[in-house]
Amino acid sequence: MKNxxxxxxxxxxxxxxxxxxxxxxxxxxxxxxxxxxxxxHYALKANNNTxxxxxxxxxxxxxxxxxxxxxxIGLEHGFKxxxxxxxxxxxxxxxxxxxxxxxxxxxxxxxxxxxxVIDEIAGKKGKKANVSIRINPAIEAGTHHYITTGAKGNxxxxxGEQLLESLDLLKSLSNVHFIGLHYxxxxxxxxxxxxxxxxxxxxxxxxxxxxxxxxxxxxxVGGGLGIDYENPQEHPIPDFxxxxxxxxxxxxxxxxxxxxxxxxxxxxxxxxTLVTRALYLKESDHSNFLILDAGMTxxxxxxxxxxxxKIVSLSEAxxxxxYDVVGPICESSDAFGKSITLPETKRGDILMICSAGxxxxxxxxxxxxxDLAPAYYSE
Ligand SMILES: *Cc1c(COP(=O)(O)O)cnc(C)c1O
Numbered sequence: 418m419k420n421x422x423x424x425x426x427x428x429x430x431x432x433x434x435x436x437x438x439x440x441x442x443x444x445x446x447x448x449x450x451x452x453x454x455x456x457x458h459y460a461l462k463a464n465n466n467t468x469x470x471x472x473x474x475x476x477x478x479x480x481x482x483x484x485x486x487x488x489x490i491g492l493e494h495g496f497k498x499x500x501x502x503x504x505x506x507x508x509x510x511x512x513x514x515x516x517x518x519x520x521x522x523x524x525x526x527x528x529x530x531x532x533x534v535i536d537e538i539a540g541k542k543g544k545k546a547n548v549s550i551r552i553n554p555a556i557e558a559g560t561h562h563y564i565t566t567g568a569k570g571n572x573x574x575x576x577g578e579q580l581l582e583s584l585d586l587l588k589s590l591s592n593v594h595f596i597g598l599h600y601x602x603x604x605x606x607x608x609x610x611x612x613x614x615x616x617x618x619x620x621x622x623x624x625x626x627x628x629x630x631x632x633x634x635x636x637x638v639g640g641g642l643g644i645d646y647e648n649p650q651e652h653p654i655p656d657f658x659x660x661x662x663x664x665x666x667x668x669x670x671x672x673x674x675x676x677x678x679x680x681x682x683x684x685x686x687x688x689x690t691l692v693t694r695a696l697y698l699k700e701s702d703h704s705n706f707l708i709l710d711a712g713m714t715x716x717x718x719x720x721x722x723x724x725x726x727k728i729v730s731l732s733e734a735x736x737x738x739x740y741d742v743v744g745p746i747c748e749s750s751d752a753f754g755k756s757i758t759l760p761e762t763k764r765g766d767i768l769m770i771c772s773a774g775x776x777x778x779x780x781x782x783x784x785x786x787x788d789l790a791p792a793y794y795s796e
Contacts, residue, residue, distance in 0.1 A: 422731055424793075425767050430694040431711035433778055433792040440469065440688040440774075443654050444476040447684065450657035453665050453676070458502055460640055460681030461487045463775040468794050469685060470494040479522070481640070481679035485512030488519060498522070502637065502679070504551065504601070506572050513538050523547040525599040525637065527574055529583050532593065539592035546592065549599040549637055552577055554618040558603030558611050558641065563722040567602030567615075574600075577622045584629055595631065597674075598622060601639025604682060609663050612638075616667035627671060637677040638664060644686040649727055649771045655683040682775040689774025691716050691726075691790070695766045696745065704741045707762055712744020713751040715790045716773050717780040720750040727771040728753060734761040746785050 425434070451457065458481040459473045465487070471494065479500030480491040485508075491501050503516050504525035516524065517539055526532050526548045539546040553574035558565040566573045587595055602615055615638065623633060642660050645652035660683075670676065693711035700706070718724035728742060737758050744751040753770065762768075781789055 422767070425692050425731065428692075428793070430692055430767070431709075431715050431790045432692050433715075433773065433790055434690045434692050434769075435466070435469065435774065435792065435794045436688045436690075437468065437472065437795045439653055440472055440685065443684055443688065444472060444478075446654045447657050447680075448476060450661050453661060455661065455664075456500075456675060456677045458500065458677060458679045459684060460679050461491060462779055463681030464685045464689065464777070464779055465490050466778065466792055467494065468796075469688075469774075470496075473684065481681075485509070485515045488512075488516055488521060492519060502549075502599075502677070504599070504679075510534065510538060514542070517542055517544055517546050521547075523549050523596060523635070523637075525549050525551045527551045529575065529579070529586065532583075532587070532590065536590040536592045544592070545594050547596050548593045549597050549635065550575065550580055550587075550595070551599040551601070552580065552618075552622060554600060554602065554615060556602055556611065556614050556618060558606050559608050560603050560605045560641075560643070561722045561724070564605055565603040567600060577618070577625075580622075581625060581629070584626075584631075587631075597633040597635035597637065598626075599637040599639065601679060602641060604641050605643040606641045607643040609659060612641075612660070612663045613667050616664060620667075620669040623669070623671065633671055633674060635675050635677060636668070636670070637679065638668075640679040640681055640683070642680060642683040644683055644772060644775075646724070646726055646772050649687050653687045657683070684775075686772050686775035689772075689777055691770040691773040691777060693768050693770060695762050695764055695768065697764060698762065705739060707740035707742045707757075707759070709742065709744055709753070709768065711770065711790070712746040712787075713748065714746060714782050714784050714787045715744075716770060716777050717782075718776055719753050720748065721780075725754055726773060728757055728759065729769045729771060730759045730762060731767040731769070732760040732762055734763075736761050738762070746787075 458479040460481045483505045501521040506527045551574035697708040713720040742753040
């Protein structure tokens with residue numbers, strides 16, 4: 418911490434700081450927990466900074482993309498096209514054409530109409546595209562409603578019933594090769610029973626498809642494993658052992674079936690910190706505001722999904738106070754937390770907003786014509 422203090426003090430804030438040793442340790446833990454030969458694709462939308470992608474690639478992971486540009490970023494960083502999957506409810510014709518040209522491993526298809534469009538585009542190119550069908554299993558992920566993706570009413574995927582209704586269509590399309598089912602029920606899931614429920618849905622639908630004469634060489638169960646935002650120092654690395662064990666124990670795999678995962682947050686969430694300075698302190702009748710130089714343009718999660726990140730002050734003051742910690746942006750949702758207990762803070766003190774490695778920088782923007790926060794790395 419001592420070295421970090423001088424590193425941080427010497428720099429203009431706000432900025433992101435990445436602990437690459439923690440990222441490496443997380444990747445090691447992931448790989449040693451994966452005793453089952455599962456394929457893990459890193460969800461690029463969580464963080465696509467080059468030093469981070471380089472380490473993830475070195476660890477042997479593939480990538481999970483949600484746009485044509487993400488496929489391009491993956492390829493530019495040396496990920497093999499045979500390790501790239503592409504999801505997204507609104508893939509454009511251009512994105513589909515590009516991904517077919519690049520021979521990606523599989524499209525995770527989110528509607529029947531999209532399936533027909535992929536078939537048509539692949540046909541024009543004289544190619545055959547691998548497709549997995551994304552199923553909305555109608556289960557609750559027990560997380561914020563903005564980050565559930567597999568519940569009734571979510572826009573993602575199609576229902577199992579709808580898939581069964583369209584099996585004839587699937588058999589009639591000659592430019593797509595149906596390789597299996599895809600699921601992703603949401604993000605920041607900390608109750609592993611949710612994944613057990615997912616396994617049960619998977620087993621049921623796979624059995625029906627198998628009975629209908631389909632072969633399913635692949636199964637993709639998505640990502641969503643949560644991290645500890647409240648106590649990041651105590652739990653810097655998620656329990657990948659317990660996570661994979663749930664799938665190992667509850668999935669009824671078909672012979673020779675290969676299983677794929679798509680993890681984002683659990684890999685990069687804890688290694689990133691948003692470093693900021695106290696700009697102003699302002700007391701009113703009701704509130705005691707601590708105004709930071711970092712805001713929702715640097716880290717959007719609190720404004721977007723009422724997420725909370727642990728805030729650690731580098732102040733050495735002995736006494737503590739409660740603050741309503743806010744950013745400088747002209748929006749009332751630009752706030753990091755109410756009644757947060759911190760050491761007595763004065764203008765210029767440095768604070769760390771923890772667990773900002775996932776969905777931090779990839780969502781940063783320049784609203785209010787702000788500068789984009791730069792990134793620094795521990796190496
Ligand atoms: C975002 C996303 C993921 C990764 O989710 P995490 O919660 O970061 O693990 C996986 N699959 C798909 C399809 C996604 O959109």
